[in-house]
Amino acid sequence: MLGFVRAAIFAILRAMVDNDWTRILGRPGYKVYRHELDERGKRLKLWARRKRANKQLVCSGCGKLVSDIVESYERDVRDLPCFEYLTTVVVELYRVRCPDCGVRTERVPLLPSKAPFSKRFEDEVGQACESAAAIRVARRFGLSASTVRASTRNRPTAGHPVRVVSSSFIQNLLFGAVTKLSNCLIMGGGPSCGSPVFRSWLPSGCPRYDCEDG
Numbered sequence: 001m002l003g004f005v006r007a008a009i010f011a012i013l014r015a016m017v018d019n020d021w022t023r024i025l026g027r028p029g030y031k032v033y034r035h036e037l038d039e040r041g042k043r044l045k046l047w048a049r050r051k052r053a054n055k056q057l058v059c060s061g062c063g064k065l066v067s068d069i070v071e072s073y074e075r076d077v078r079d080l081p082c083f084e085y086l087t088t089v090v091v092e093l094y095r096v097r098c099p100d101c102g103v104r105t106e107r108v109p110l111l112p113s114k115a116p117f118s119k120r121f122e123d124e125v126g127q128a129c130e131s132a133a134a135i136r137v138a139r140r141f142g143l144s145a146s147t148v149r150a151s152t153r154n155r156p157t158a159g160h161p162v163r164v165v166s167s168s169f170i171q172n173l174l175f176g177a178v179t180k181l182s183n184c185l186i187m188g189g190g191p192s193c194g195s196p197v198f199r200s201w202l203p204s205g206c207p208r209y210d211c212e213d214g
Contacts, residue, residue, distance in 0.1 A: 021046055024082070025089070026109060031053030037085070043083040047074075049092035057094055061101035068097040077111060079118045086142065089118065115151060122151050 016024075021032040025046060034047035059066050072094050079087045094106045112119050125148060128137045138145040 022048075025079075030091070038204065042081050042085050043085045045090065045160040047092075048088070048131045057096050059096060059098040059104050060107040061098060061104045062144075063107065064100065064149055068094045070097050070103055075111070075116075077116055077121075079121055080124060107186045116153065127152055144197050148165050 016035075018032045018035060021035050022030075022098055025032055025048060027048060027116045029051055031051050032048050034044050036045045038044070055067075057066050057069070058064070060152065072092055074090050077089045077091055080086055081088045084156060091108075091111070093108065095103055095104055097103050100181075110119050114123070125141060125143075128140065132140075133169075134148045135145045138148045141148070155157070
């Protein structure tokens with residue numbers, strides 16, 4: 001049954017034309033002009049370029065509109081998967097000549113960084129890191145753990161950057177908390193037990209006992 005479903009999906013994808021892929025890609029101002037589907041490798045590759053009406057280029061240095069195109073080039077970008085197929089989009093970009101900055105690459109909001117990932121792919125990885133360890137997220141997306149940590153280090157969420165915490169950091173944090181608590185309750189603690197530093201480790205509403213010097 002599973003094999004039949006996969007064969008049906010492949011048949012549907014194979015029958016799609018470039019205009020269909022343009023709608024699925026969902027990149028305003030861009031169109032797909034070529035596509036390749038690898039059934040064995042479960043990979044999909046799309047080639048996209050600007051539409052003729054979308055020729056307003058922005059300098060990546062100063063943000064001004066420019067019209068002097070120096071050259072075009074292609075950039076491979078990992079995008080969200082389509083069904084079970086890993087998707088790569090080859091985007092045609094431009095180098096432009098800015099009166100203030102000289103020759104610079106154009107600014108593309110869909111590609112916010114120099115990493116080979118689209119913005120929505122980075123957002124998906126970042127959201128996954130909010131509820132799972134980096135190594136699990138890396139396994140899910142077929143990336144290295146270091147790549148996942150680097151792509152989410154400066155990603156904003158609710159006004160704050162995502163913090164990818166390693167297991168060793170958590171272990172050291174817990175060890176420090178247990179040590180402070182055991183010194184107070186088991187060994188008599190001393191005056192440091194009533195200090196604001198120690199009290200900050202206790203959850204709100206927890207009974208607080210001050211140790212006496214012995």
